Amino acid sequence: MEREADRLKLVADPVRRSGRLLLAGGVEQSYVDVADPRYLHFEYVRRMASVADAAAPARAALSVLHLGGGALTLPRYLAATRRGSTQLVVERNPAVVELVTRELPPLPPEVRVRIDDARAAVAEAPARAYDLVFGDIYRAARMPGHVRTVEFAAEVAATLRPDGIYLVNLTDLPPLVATRVQVATMRAVFADVCLIADRRMLRGRRYGNLVLAAAPRAGRLPVGRLATAAVRDPLPGTVLHGATLDAFVAGSLPLTDADVRPDAG
Numbered sequence: 001m002e003r004e005a006d007r008l009k010l011v012a013d014p015v016r017r018s019g020r021l022l023l024a025g026g027v028e029q030s031y032v033d034v035a036d037p038r039y040l041h042f043e044y045v046r047r048m049a050s051v052a053d054a055a056a057p058a059r060a061a062l063s064v065l066h067l068g069g070g071a072l073t074l075p076r077y078l079a080a081t082r083r084g085s086t087q088l089v090v091e092r093n094p095a096v097v098e099l100v101t102r103e104l105p106p107l108p109p110e111v112r113v114r115i116d117d118a119r120a121a122v123a124e125a126p127a128r129a130y131d132l133v134f135g136d137i138y139r140a141a142r143m144p145g146h147v148r149t150v151e152f153a154a155e156v157a158a159t160l161r162p163d164g165i166y167l168v169n170l171t172d173l174p175p176l177v178a179t180r181v182q183v184a185t186m187r188a189v190f191a192d193v194c195l196i197a198d199r200r201m202l203r204g205r206r207y208g209n210l211v212l213a214a215a216p217r218a219g220r221l222p223v224g225r226l227a228t229a230a231v232r233d234p235l236p237g238t239v240l241h242g243a244t245l246d247a248f249v250a251g252s253l254p255l256t257d258a259d260v261r262p263d264a265g
Contacts, residue, residue: 008095010071010103016041020104022071022096027141030071034105037076043235044209045073047196048167050229051213052078052132054222055165061085063129065159067118067147068092068136068169071100072107079108087111090121092139119146125159133159135168143170145260148182152257153189157216165221166190166214173207180252182212183245188254190214192221194241195248196230202238202248 013019018035021028031041040046052074056062061084066075069091078085087110091097094115107113114121118137133156137147146152156166168186172179179195186193197210215221223241230237240248 008099010099013041020071022100024096030073032071032073032076032104037073037080040073040077042073042209043198043233043237044169044211046233047211047230047237048074048134048136048169049077050196050226050233051165051167051211051222053081054225054229055132056082059083062131063161064088065122065125065130065133066090066136067122067134068138069096069100069113070136071104072111072113074134075107075111079111085110089113090116090118092117092137119152119155122152122155122159127158128161128164130159131161131164133164133166135166138171141171143178145255146257148185148255149257149260150185150188150254153186153214157189160216162217163220164216168212168214170210170212171208172201172210174201174204176201176204176210177252179210179212180249181255183249184252185254186212186214187249190216191218192216193245194221194223194226194239195245196226196237196239198235198237202240 007025009023011021018033020032020034022030033039040049059082061082064085064087066089069089075087075089097113137143170179170182192215194213195210200206201208213221223239227239230239
């Protein structure tokens with residue numbers, strides 16, 4: 001039987017010499033530029049970073065929780081763009097942490113890494129402790145059921161400060177059923193929600209990643225700035241919010257713990 005550590009590899013980018021790709025079972029999982037932590041290779045990471053950039057005045061330090069670590073791309077980015085930010089990374093897979101710690105540049109002392117299940121870590125997190133919570137939690141290219149529910153979203157909301165934002169990386173394929181359910185789930189908990197995506201995905205022409213942003217306070221999300229960043233991205237995107245998000249969700253219902261098998265996590 002193949003060991004988990006044997007499925008993980010860090011390989012050099014043949015095009016960008018300072019780039020490193022983290023592969024899990026041959027599938028690209030994370031990308032880090034060892035010379036420039038501000039360089040973000042993947043489209044969805046740039047979209048998540050655009051929310052972080054707009055969340056507070058430039059260079060202001062933030063308190064951040066990352067659920068899912070990978071190669072720690074976003075923690076490195078925030079350490080470079082918002083010096084002094086305190087960051088906790090929760091990664092379930094110790095083999096990932098060992099490889100990344102051994103092969104990539106060391107993290108700033110303000111970034112701590114904890115090996116744990118995301119939901120367990122959120123349940124233990126102090127109330128109103130974080131400005132940003134990033135969710136990028138996947139196992140075998142699938143988001144576990146126990147981190148997709150209304151109850152989990154409520155637990156995350158409790159960890160956020162009044163102006164905090166929760167960001168989720170979603171992977172989906174047409175007709176984006178899982179994404180529509182996840183939007184409905186977040187809207188059951190958060191007062192302000194938007195979806196950032198490639199227009200081709202919304203038209204059912206490709207599969208890939210979408211980014212969901214949610215805030216406890218109505219009107220908190222900087223939708224205009226996010227829309228501008230999405231349009232200017234090398235892979236242009238769009239932002240669904242308000243009426244356009246209503247139409248996207250249609251009749252989709254929120255997912256609860258009761259809808260998820262106990263072993264689905």
